[in-house]
Amino acid sequence: MNTFKKIASVFAAAAMALSLAAFSNSNGSSSASDSTGDSSAASGSYRTVDQIKESGEITIGVFSDKNPFGYVDNDGKFQGYDVYFADRIAKDLGVELKLVPVEAASRVEFLETAKVDIILANFTVTDERKEKVDFALPYMKVALGVVSPDSAIITDAEQLNGKTLIVVKGTTAESYFTENYPDVKLQKYDEYNEAYSALQDGRGDAFSTDNTEVLAWSMNNPGFTVGVESLGSTDAIAPAVTKGNETLLNWINDEITALADEQFFHADYDATLASVYGDNVDKDSLVVEGGVM
Numbered sequence: 001m002n003t004f005k006k007i008a009s010v011f012a013a014a015a016m017a018l019s020l021a022a023f024s025n026s027n028g029s030s031s032a033s034d035s036t037g038d039s040s041a042a043s044g045s046y047r048t049v050d051q052i053k054e055s056g057e058i059t060i061g062v063f064s065d066k067n068p069f070g071y072v073d074n075d076g077k078f079q080g081y082d083v084y085f086a087d088r089i090a091k092d093l094g095v096e097l098k099l100v101p102v103e104a105a106s107r108v109e110f111l112e113t114a115k116v117d118i119i120l121a122n123f124t125v126t127d128e129r130k131e132k133v134d135f136a137l138p139y140m141k142v143a144l145g146v147v148s149p150d151s152a153i154i155t156d157a158e159q160l161n162g163k164t165l166i167v168v169k170g171t172t173a174e175s176y177f178t179e180n181y182p183d184v185k186l187q188k189y190d191e192y193n194e195a196y197s198a199l200q201d202g203r204g205d206a207f208s209t210d211n212t213e214v215l216a217w218s219m220n221n222p223g224f225t226v227g228v229e230s231l232g233s234t235d236a237i238a239p240a241v242t243k244g245n246e247t248l249l250n251w252i253n254d255e256i257t258a259l260a261d262e263q264f265f266h267a268d269y270d271a272t273l274a275s276v277y278g279d280n281v282d283k284d285s286l287v288v289e290g291g292v293m
Contacts, residue, residue: 046114046242049093049251057096060086061116064101065192066213068276069122072101081272082120085139085239088264089118092255103190105170108132111242118252119240122210124172126235134243136252137291138236139265144173145211146228147199147218154206155227160184166195166204173208176232199224212286216276236293253291260290 063070090097148154161183189195199207
């Protein structure tokens with residue numbers, strides 16, 4: 001994603017502590033839920049669309065600390081670009097929505113053990129992941145970015161050789177630097193709020209994750225700059241389901257295709273991201289409609 005310039009607005013990046021109580025409400029907005037899932041997930045078998053409809057509830061895994069894509073607000077409600085889509089999926093299936101907080105490294109495991117029906121957690125499509133889960137059509141595109149202190153700004157990935165780079169476990173950034181920059185020392189964390197705290201505390205020289213996130217975060221945190229705004233290829237972000245769950249996969253693909261008629265993901269952007277990125281970002285550099293990159 002190469003069109004990011006100066007971002008006009010800022011957002012609060014602080015992650016909220018999660019409640020472990022189960023939740024669900026009639027209007028689709030959701031509170032934090034138990035990350036262990038319900039007893040029906042223990043078997044590790046996925047649920048078909050008919051089974052989901054019969055149960056009256058769909059379980060979707062999202063981030064709780066990755067503002068503005070999936071996060072918990074001051075009222076304990078999930079918000080963000082991914083959550084907006086999750087609400088629509090539940091509505092069009094005619095079921096209640098149960099959101100489950102996931103960490104980057106647990107996304108595959110939550111599908112393999114059927115703790116959730118769908119993952120909508122900024123899940124980048126990679127060949128390695130496709131061996132373990134089934135990805136639907138994309139609804140967003142993203143590249144990597146690198147944020148560092150103003151006192152020692154990193155402007156090129158080569159400058160990280162011999163230095164310590166903070167990453168979140170299970171992310172594209174972790175795999176990208178492992179494969180392409182073996183001389184970079186990776187300091188790994190389970191959660192995004194832990195990674196940002198490490199950067200602020202000076203435990204690493206820089207932090208890498210999706211450029212969409214670090215660009216916005218840096219604007220709300222004086223003293224830090226995204227010196228590398230786009231790194232690696234532009235990748236697809238897509239929903240994922242348990243391997244072999246063709247009925248749910250096909251339903252999601254049909255849903256994404258149909259939603260293009262109303263430019264749903266542009267509306268999602270306007271509702272959840274426009275206030276973050278402002279008018280200086282071309283939404284088409286991020287949004288994907290109808291699954292067409």
